[in-house]
Amino acid sequence: xxxxxxxxxxxxxxxxxxxxxxxxLEVPQIVCxxxxxxxxxxxxxxxxxxxxxxxxxxxTAGVQAFFKAxxxxxxxxxxxxxxxxxxxxxxxxxxxx
Numbered sequence: 001x002x003x004x005x006x007x008x009x010x011x012x013x014x015x016x017x018x019x020x021x022x023x024x025l026e027v028p029q030i031v032c033x034x035x036x037x038x039x040x041x042x043x044x045x046x047x048x049x050x051x052x053x054x055x056x057x058x059x060t061a062g063v064q065a066f067f068k069a070x071x072x073x074x075x076x077x078x079x080x081x082x083x084x085x086x087x088x089x090x091x092x093x094x095x096x097x
Contacts, residue, residue: 005060005064005067010058010059010060013058014056018052018055021048021051021052021055025048075092077089
């Protein structure tokens with residue numbers, strides 16, 4: 001997966017992320033919720049340009065490095081409900097190398 005991410009994939013994901021950010025600004029309830037979330041988690045409201053710059057700063061090499069680092073660690077799982085239908089953790093972990 002890490003090597004399978006292309007420049008086109010990253011460009012498409014960035015366009016989609018930017019569209020989501022801009023669309024959220026069109027709904028007053030979402031804007032209010034977002035302001036509250038930012039103030040509670042960050043102690044301040046971040047400027048739109050900060051989000052746009054962060055999204056634009058993402059590049060293919062960074063995404064590939066992220067996936068490589070994530071896939072190098074053991075997976076984790078949490079279950080809720082009937083665990084008898086879930087395969088054993090070792091069998092699931094084998095699929096990730």
